[in-house]
Amino acid sequence: MVVRLAPVLAAAADGEKTFTDNISRHGARIFSKRAWQPGDVVRVTPLNTGPSWGRVVYCQKLSDDRFSVGVKFPDRPVPWPTLQKYGDLLG
Secondary structure: OEEEEEEOOOOOOOOEEEEEEEEEOOEEEEEEOOOOOOOOEEEEEEOOOOOEEEEEEEEEEOOOOOEEEEEEOOOOOOOOHHHHHHHHHHO
């Protein structure tokens, strides 16, 4: 899923356009061009939906100069459009 990843205090259009590798209602693994620190508060905005705020749990350097960033959404579940569509199929 394509998302925009930004520091929580950045302007709405700031941040990098990237994608997720794994999502759930309470967290996501997101690829990034930059290193994030555990505890950083980030804004994750999927295309065509509103933003969610989360906390970086881990940041792992990958072999291609990117980072895999684990983000946890502790305050409320994230209504990912993809999960909603999948849930609709399950009925």
